Amino acid sequence: MYAFDIERPATVAEAAAALGGDEAQALGGGQTLIPTLKQRLASPEKLVSLSGVSEMKGITSAGGVLSIGGATVHGDVAGDGSYKALSELASHIGDPAVRNRGTIGGSLANNDPSACYPAAALASGATIVTNTREIAADDYFVDLFETALDEGEIITAVKFPIPEKASYQKFVQPASRFALVGVFVAKASGGVRVAVTGASNGGVYRWTAAEDALNGNFSPSALDGVNVSADDMISDLHGSAEYRAHLVSVMTKRAVDAAS
Incomplete structure (x- = not known):
């Protein structure tokens, strides 16, 4: 240090x-x-x-929207239960020490390519609230470790519309507990959104081909024959690009099955 x-x-x-x-x-x-x-x-x-900023802590639910303070730790999200798929996601981040220190705002601000919350925010159509504005999740994530945040901008809260059905399925990298591949599927009145983390060189992204298939038939069988290209997948000692592309399909089917 x-x-x-x-x-x-x-x-x-x-x-x-x-x-x-x-x-x-x-x-x-x-x-x-x-x-x-x-x-x-x-x-x-x-x-x-930011740990002493009390106005950035806490969870509230109103009008079908779950609002989580940016300084709220993973353990509190895991124990809330208002948005079951999100609480399940939080309960499997790291270990108890990590869940009692790490915050949702810190995770989203860092935008690690294998973090779990970015997939939840993108699939849910969340809104990132800062001290100066509100940013739709579709506009927030830019690239690996890169977001739309300006210098000095602070994530004060995250607003999650609670969908009709949702599930997050993560293929865990056992050493780090990060996602080798993680897929969050959310079905709401506006349609199905599928977000993938841990797989792409560009960071978290929406798998639109899967969304199109699931909007017509929300079942794992709708994804038969719908595949992901390995061209822009991460390839490292934990898994090849082809392996990650395969896992995206597998974990998406599992998420749809669990959500159903």
Whole structure:
């Protein structure tokens, strides 16, 4: 590690002001940022901890929309149950230590290509609420570790429309507990949305061919013959591009079956 300053604001306004300086970095649960600092892949002069901002914590449900504060930890999402598929997803992130420190806002801000929450947000048609605006999930995710957030912008909440049916199925990379491939399927009045994480070199994405097939027939058999190209899939020591492409199809069918 190296020397840096740390601030612990109590309000969103104070946090935004603290992040307005040079070389400042927001700190959620630190599950990604702290290892990054240890490896010297980032070296901000100041960390702004969001753990004390009470207005960014908590879960509420109204009008078919689940609103989760950006500083809410995974364990609280797992224990809520208002959106069962999302709670199930949160209950399988990392281990208990990770679930009691990591936050939904931190995960979405980092946009790790194998993280689970991005698939949930994209498939659910969620809205990312920041201290300055609201961003639709379809416009939020840009590329690997890249989002539409501006410098110093803070995720204060995430709004999830609760669908009629949904399920998240994850093929776990056993060492990290990240998704080697994860698929979130959500069926709402506006149609079916399918989001895939862990597989693509471009990060989380919607599998539109599967959506088209499932809009006509929401069953695993509707996906027979609907395949994913391996051209832009991640290939590493954990699995080839072809293996990941195959898993996308398998996990999507499992998600549809579980949702049904």
